[in-house]
Amino acid sequence: MSNSQENYFSYSLNAPLSEKQESLTASRRFESKVSDSLENLTLSSRITQTEFVNVLKTGDVTINDRDNEEDNLTNTRLNFKRVDLPGGDNTILALSTSSGTLQFSSTTFSVNENGTLVQPITINRVGGSVGAITVPVQLRNPAGTATPGTDYTNNFPITVSFANGETSKTVSIPIVQDSLVEFNETINIQLGTPTGGATLGTQTTATYTILDDDPSIFSNFSSITINDVGAASLYPSSINVSGLTGLITKVTVTLRNMSHSFPDDVDILLVGPNGQKTLLMSDAGGEGDINGVNLTFNQTAAASLSDLGQISTGIYKPTDFVTGDTFAAPAPAGPYSANLEVFNNTNPNGTWRLYVVDDTIGDDGIIAGGWQLGIQTQPIINTPSISINDIRITEGNIETKNATFTVTLSGASNSNITVMYGTANGTALAGSDYTNTSGTLTFTPGQTSKTVSVPIIGDKTVEPSETFFVNLTSPTNATIADATGQGTIFNNDTTIQFSRPSFTSTEGGSPTTVTITRLGRLADPSTVQYYISNGTAIAGQDFTPTSLTTVTFNAGEKNKTISLSPINDTLAEPTEFAFLQLKYPTNGRLGSQNVALWNIRDNDSSTNIAGTTNLISQSSEPLLASYEPLNVLDNIATSANFFV
Template identity: 30%
Template structure:
């Protein structure tokens, strides 16, 4: 569909005579011409009036030129009321005459007639319709079979007998897809008589002006003359013409009596095919007409009498509604009366649904089809099937008046009715005065929703339509403020949009300070909505020309008002219908009413802006090869009017040059800057071809850009340049290298690949430049180039080849050097273009790297110096010309950073040429005599170098100073070991020292502190002299590690033979307190001091003598003798003999874990009860229930061994045998849980819990 350009009024024609002239109908022909018909009192266009009124028909060309006029009449009154055209171009006019016409005799009163004209004005034939009384052709349509269907107000006609007073058919047809004459031409507009509405046209594709409401059946007009015309008429359809059915009604004396309606079918040849009357004994009126999907014709209206059809009778009320179906051949299929009861019922609208059903709506003043009347007039909607079966009826109303005035259907089958109500409706509250309403029904009669639309004053819907988006638009007028918009004064026109679910989208008021009414609606394919009506005032900035003027306003789907145009003269003007041409791109024509400037009728032509062709431009393909066979094709497309030839201008741009880089075909004219192209008449496209000129010139891609330019008779749709590209297909060379780096001494080469595209037929030599840090014939050689120097080279493509390769082979050497590069850059030459414009670089990676090593592991004597550190040297195997870095870090071993040393980490950097660097690690001193401890130093992540074999070293921190000469320990060093074979002296310090001699005769002096003299007497050690004093601390002779038996007596100062490898001289008898044996069967004798004697492994004999001694047998079957003093004896593992001697002695039974039989059975030679103690380790004897420090209550004495297992105690003494048992599971009997661990040598001794103590 097209939208109307409000700025264009392309033609205004007056039809003048000396007296009054009236247009009653207007249509367009298939050739675009405009035909108007009506009547005149005088001579017209050089033709002589025959007397009284003569009918006339005038043809105008689309540009407004009058082609011809014909008068048709006799001596009496003659009038054209309807006009249509056929697909062959013929023009049919119908009307009535009171006299003879064209040689045909009047039958009495007014006879209807139809006349056919050819497009050149030649009259083909005229036919009168026979009847003895009043016959008026009030409307006409053409059917799908190209027949014409006039409708009449008539008495007896074509031998059909009139049934009563008169039947009325108001000329409402629907030949074309349910579009009736209320949409397409002339309707009654809005006439208010005794508060009644005459001719309400709501512009919804089939709801027309056929609603006449008269309170008492009598219309009194003071002036005696009503002239009704106007409306918009679209271009004719392919077959059949939509006519101006209502034509002209003239009332002479204020009284209208309307005769029977009739619907004759007029064929193309002029022969009357059929005519039928319908009606009862009284007046009958038709208000609506539509066609079904099967070609049938449906008319509806109301009757004052008994139609006496299908057994249906008049209800006895004021009048009943009816609907009648005619087949295309004129056969009446059926009539149905739709009556309420004793009051009146009227159909106001009729529509054919998408399912083929026929829907009628109107109002009733009584019960209908079993539904109860609500009072004061109810709206109704009824559905009929094509066979006449009534499907359903629904009343819609409240306690006040309700009236359906408009109807539309949607593509989903829904039916919408609208009208007015004076009260509340469907649960919605009336806003005051009268409200408009809209109600949606589903095809099965289900009411979906109702919405009231109103202000506090009176509101009325007059038109209704469904938009392309499925929305429903209603229009009318309101006397109040509506939906938040302020009334401009008097009554304002309004338009409201509803969505299919009933949601109100928007409302717009359209008004002046006077009365304004929207009487018709239509929509365009782009969704635009056009509102038609009339106004008594100025509207949207346009000045009223006098009395009331017609207007048309365009709205967008979002409610935005696009434009408004007033149309009128100094008297009244009214648009009561609007139609958008939907099949043809032609102008729209509007008869806007009668203006009283001398009594001339007029016709106005409105141009449609989109009818002016719109030109768009596209190119396909968007690029072609310069030397290819495909062309750039620019397609110019026009939409809109394609009837005539059209010349379109364009500008030429781009980088390509016309007649050098390309030629063109298809243009009317073409230069380097401008051009033009012609559309043939009727053509929608025109093409221009760009054919590239082939050459061998290497050049950039080139473009041809066309831009539409302004011209006459079109608008520009594509505003930007449309560019096509001519792709240069001459040879282009690119360059790449793979791999991008290789090792100097490796087997892989750098391979440079030259690739050409475009013409590859012939051999081609390509130039390149050489750069980089590598030196040709020194650092590398090449393979594949036609020529190659240190600065440039050439390579040749074989004929047909697309690639050529050059290999760079690095020269292996042992020189440590930087990585080196070879960079090739394409250079200009003949027969190619450079595709790769930057240098392509490959790298020769130097793989002759120096190695990095650390100096060897070191041992540091803790405390030997202060402050103290260990220093490592980091060394490169070879000098390098590059900077070299390496990371380093220390890590704990048994030494702990922060306690034994200070951790160090970082990056060491060698400047070019430097090969050695040092790392210093601080050592932390303490006065603890502890085992050797270690930490590590590691090198990682070298750059420009590799790690050598010695990248990780270990540092040992020791407390022992070794010396091969006579040495005195420094103050902060704990231990001293003599080395070598010299008879030298080792002197300690004030600390606790461990002093070890060498294999010679050494003098060892510990001085103060608890010193240990350590001997590993497995080899010959000579004769050593130990110098100690009684105040020199608690000193020890240590023989750990000695595997042969030793014999040492701490109380002898003379030379004693310890074993075959060692002789020992003590400086005094009682200066050494402790002794530790080796793994042999040692014999150690103490002195008068408190000795600690540890036999170690082996079957040892330990004798404490005087003093409170501690004797530890260790592994083996030991004999421990405490002597005098309070001694502690622990036999250790195996079966030992323990002799405490005199004093309060302790016999220890313990191990480092739970009890095991390896502990052995120790023999206590004499246990002095009350003095001695048996000490048990809770760790070893873990079944004991007592805790450490408690008295041993988990103890029992039994008479003999056989009772031990049955005892509840875990420690059990068998008095009969003197044995001590560990009863591991108490009283649970089991041979594997009772263990003997000691045996007392005194006969008949009795033990108690007090003789025991528990330790950990």
């Protein structure tokens, strides 16, 4: 006797995935086949067990697999991707086996010289994330303006590892801080050959910019005489700043060789080129003489000036002990803060002004060496936004035409920008009204416009206008301002309606010709039925009762006519009316003018009538609940409001 066991595994979904569903249950069927042999007789049995796991539309999920031999549970990560089936009615989740494509998220990245990241180097893994992979980051030739070992640690190549399922990694390059005032410097990098089955995408090179954080120094060496009371002799003392790029990140101010017999009297105000202002010192230092000190004001300094203690050379926070200081024009009016960060994120270029006053009589001084500005900036990083427009298109018959959407950036970028797009059903359905379309748009530096084309499927089916959508998702280096473009498909097939809203007959007169017209496609035959229902004119008294009557349009025919004659009687009565109604079209649909008024003018007398009449239909057909005649002219109602 022998015994053996085989294990079988399969994965499936419990239902198609609709547009609005966020997740489904995937089932894993574990089936064991057990065989027993006894004296040449084989007995087999199957044991089936189903396990379930929640699966998002797109993403990874970890499930438990059984080892084939020992039936132990092990963790297995499955990567699912969304797949739309032809016809647009069903969506499935399919296993993705791709290791993915690797590329930089941008063409440029940046870091401050002190190591603070501005735009970290980012590598994206797209199109799949199955398995562990690596990719080296290497120096390009030329390597850039930064010097290895002096400006950064040369640890290239840098191996970047992605675990199974990881889709994004950042890369660190150690930066060397120095005290030199220098231009921003660059490191040129590239991606090498990846492992694990991954491939390289389009953006395989980038530039890493080291932003110098040593301040640019601007000086005015003219001495500032602090008079016994009031404004100083240079009021203001000015420094013109030019040639800086980006926005301010830090401002420092140094007063050189300052002396005063009672520093508590001195108030100093700094005003930037954009109008921001801050006190540097006010009511500090008490009565202790200062002689030839150098005072540097830095918002990140460890200490402020002393209120009453001796002031000595050093680095201090801006200090104000008493509020309510005033400065004579042309200095700007208060109130004033004591905070150098008011200048951050403003343009540094322009004229900076230093206003110095002594607010109490009896003491004077001088800033003999003038003053200097230290300004740090960083580049302006603009993140554009992405929008998509709405479009309208007329449906074809049997041909296919493209609905073209335009995707735009709010402004040009110096980085590659990508965004994913995909269609979604509205009242229009993928597979029957349009072809499901998806993909990724890439804006290279300087580009601001891209198009998405969606094939529209023409037909001869008469239907109302329909809508579908193109959705934008997953942007890189940009935000999304308008994520959805609506496409409206206008039907160009046949509509059938009366040529006019009203027709008029006279008792005893010639028959009235009523025209029924076709609009749109005329290449095929169509039919429509009409009937006459009571208004104030009554079937059998004012006109001959009519059952549903068919009107046939041959291919190419636009108009058909019917003749109507009222019953001639001898009663003196006002002009009356009945309703002409179209029903049940074939190979076409009813247009907006599918009901018309038939006015019957009396030939016995003339009576003016206008007003409102409430009706209950005497016809076997569903008819009107109310009627409100309008525009009665010469006893003839030329239009009406009515409600079916």
